[in-house]
Amino acid sequence: MALRLYNSFSGQKEGFKPLVDNQIGIYVCGITAYDDCHLGHARAAVVFDVIIRYLRHRGFKVTHVQNITDIDDKIINRAREKGVSCKELSEHYTGKFHRDMEALGVARPDMEPKATGHIQDIIRLIETLVSKGYAYAAEGNVFFSVEKFPGYGRLSHRSLEEMQAGARVEIDSRKRNPMDFALWKASKPGEPSWESPWGPGRPGWHIECSAMSIRYLGETFDIHGGGQDLIFPHHENEVAQSVAATGKPFVRYFVHNGFVTINGEKMSKSLGNFLTIKEILSGYHPEALRLFLLSKHYRSPLDYSEDLIREKQVSLDRIYTTLSEAMEISATSAPQPDAGISLPPEVEDAYTRIRDLKKLFYEAMDDDFNTAQAMGHVFDAVKGINTLLQISKKGPDQACRAAIGFAVSAIREVGQVLGLFSTDPKSYLEGRRAEKLSKLSLTADQIRDLIHQREEARAKKDWAVADALRKKLAGANIILKDSPQGTTWEIKE
RNA sequence: GGCGGCGUAGCCAAGUGGCCAAGGCAGCGGUCUGCAAAACCGUUAUUCACCGGUUCAAAUCCGGUCGCCGCCUCCA
Structure with a gap:
């Protein structure tokens, strides 16, 4: 029996063979800690949780690294709105994320590095890219030059020309090519910043994953995972940065999970169909949610409904x-x-x-x-x-x-x-019974009393009274189950 | 406009060249039961959006048509 997995690079299933026998390094893109986790996060988390559990079950020694992005534009904006620091905001949502994952039964990664904890790694990586000519500084920013990297587009299967034809990126005069992306962003006054050779600033979004995966898993590692939406630009850019910097292959297998829609529509705040993990778990058992998320193949879109x-x-x-x-x-x-x-x-x-x-x-x-x-x-x-x-x-x-x-x-x-x-x-x-009982108008004692009355009627073979009691309880969503050992009851969903 | 994906029974869903097209939910018939419930057994797609092609053989490969969706901008 050989393990086969779909590699986004090739677009097909491939036989899996780790770099080092029986050992697997896997990096999964984690959350940006600025809001509650929703159903989409749940799917990604559960999918990779199961993949990792299975790999371990099969005997592989798996090292699972999953980052937390704790500095970026969204965090800065949200922190400003709420009048708290970026650190407070990201710590708050990281805590909520951990509680959601625990409720879902998702195992903690072996390492959970944060972007702000790896600024020096990030700066060194950017310096390498600049010295090798893949990146250039402009007004305190550093951009990656996509034209310098011949393999750009290999993961997302599109060429630079195609991307530019349909590009909706705003024109940035500091960029040499509109598709160039930021490795380092100059900070505006009041924003969190770190000293760097290009002045005070903060890392761009993609570079942290390159820096941290290389640090914990090496320059080349086996599996990189995340949601399908990350293929472009995030993972494409990660590949470009990493390969350009190290000169070595970066990731061997890219694994991407499909999206969740709700009642056939993309989940979004403006549509008002944004479901958080917490909301779903307030109505359903965590394993019911896992069962739902695993009932369809991980790469296919999954539609949620009550x-x-x-x-x-x-x-x-x-x-x-x-x-x-x-x-x-x-x-x-x-x-x-x-x-x-x-x-x-x-x-x-x-x-x-x-x-x-x-x-x-x-x-x-x-x-x-x-x-x-x-x-x-x-x-x-x-x-x-x-x-x-x-x-x-x-x-x-x-x-x-x-x-x-x-x-x-x-x-x-x-x-x-x-x-x-x-x-x-x-x-x-x-x-489950206690949960359902709490939504009922009857108490357990009342139910037991009615069952007792029915037992007496049945003993007298007074089927009319017995059936009337069954009917009465059925009206309250109670199903009776008669057996030689006595009558038990269940609550209908 | 570019790239990619999807369309399998009332609903959800697996299957991507060849045994009767998995499985779940719902329905129907039966067994069991005083009646029920649960469970089990049987049954529910001669057919896989549509049209054409390749092949001894296609849901599965190729071409076209229609419909739905995602990405190309922050996003799991």
């Missing part, structure tokens, strides 16, 4: 319900390997789904991290467990129990890669 996220929440509930029942029944028997299990022929199909889960899951993930397909296999295994559970309920069956135990451990293993099913099923379901 109906779709609710559907994922229901799917997640269903899986946890199955896991909960499975763990109850298999609790007495340790998970057995598949050898020696002999099952009735009618459940062979179910058992095959369980036995093949891991293999199929890895195959799907190996094919450019196809989480949508991988989830299909998980659902197959869930169905397999449910089939075996039915047999088990009819009478104790050691082989079934062993197979169920095996299936639960397999689902939990692949769940670790996806960041799903990490909660104890019992506590998950209790949590």
Whole structure:
């Protein structure tokens, strides 16, 4: 089984081979800390979280570096509006970002460098570019000369001529070519600034990623990730700066995740459809959001709607319900390997789904991290467990129990890669019930009382009264489940 | 205007040359149940936007048409 991933450089899937055996350096562009994180950030975070988890699961030693941009125009403007310092503003939003990521179950990167912590690296890199003739100073600014770099446009697959034809960049008389971009920006009075050979100023946006990735991962590293919108100009410029400065290849594989739209429209503040991570998590379980984000291939556009996220929440509930029942029944028997299990022929199909889960899951993930397909296999295994559970309920069956135990451990293993099913099923379901109960007009005690009345009626075979009570509770969104062990209840979504 | 992507059942979605076109949601029929719920079984695309071409063989490759979207400016 070989891992294949889509490389934005070539525009196709390529076999993956790290620079150093079993070691991977990956740099993912992080946030600019000036506002709350939204659904788009969630997708990028979860996608790369799963990619990194999978690479580690496969045995690679992964070094994950993710920057935080804590100085740039947007931060300066927002800080001015709010009357706080840039440092205060960026620290405030960095904190919120960390809380969002934690809620989403996204693992912290190994390193999280900040632009302001690497000013000297940045200045040195710019000096190299100037001395090699790739960059020039003008009125306290330093610009990168795109014409000097022959490979410019290789990543975004466009030529300099094409870009200029449709260019909407404003004319800047200090630039030699309109497509030249700032490595260093002279600071205006009142703006944060650092001393440099070109006077007081601050770094341009793209240079920090070159400087920090080179520092922590080396001049050439394996994977660079980010949202598709970063391909141009951000990553194109990073490549130009880095290759020009080091004379070596910069990134071997560029991986870009697709965009999120909301009800078919691009998310934007002016449209009023800007959804923050916090808002979504106030209504849905974090794993439901993860499940939603992973239900489509990471490179395709993903459309968000209430109906779709609710559907994922229901799917997640269903899986946890199955896991909960499975763990109850298999609790007495340790998970057995598949050898020696002999099952009735009618459940062979179910058992095959369980036995093949891991293999199929890895195959799907190996094919450019196809989480949508991988989830299909998980659902197959869930169905397999449910089939075996039915047999088990009819009478104790050691082989079934062993197979169920095996299936639960397999689902939990692949769940670790996806960041799903990490909660104890019992506590998950209790949590969900408490959540739904809080939105109900009835209390748990009232419900129990009504169920008790119905039990009495049923004992007398007074079906009319029993059905009336069922109906009454159904009206309040309570579904009753009768079983030989008694009546349990659930709340309809 | 330039570049790129997408169009698969009521909805979401995988599949990019060849076994009956995964999986989820919703629907319908059945098993179970006093009735239900859950679960399971069966069923729901002779067809992959449309037209033409290549091939023994195409949802999958090529050309064209229509529709939707993204990027080219800060953006995950």
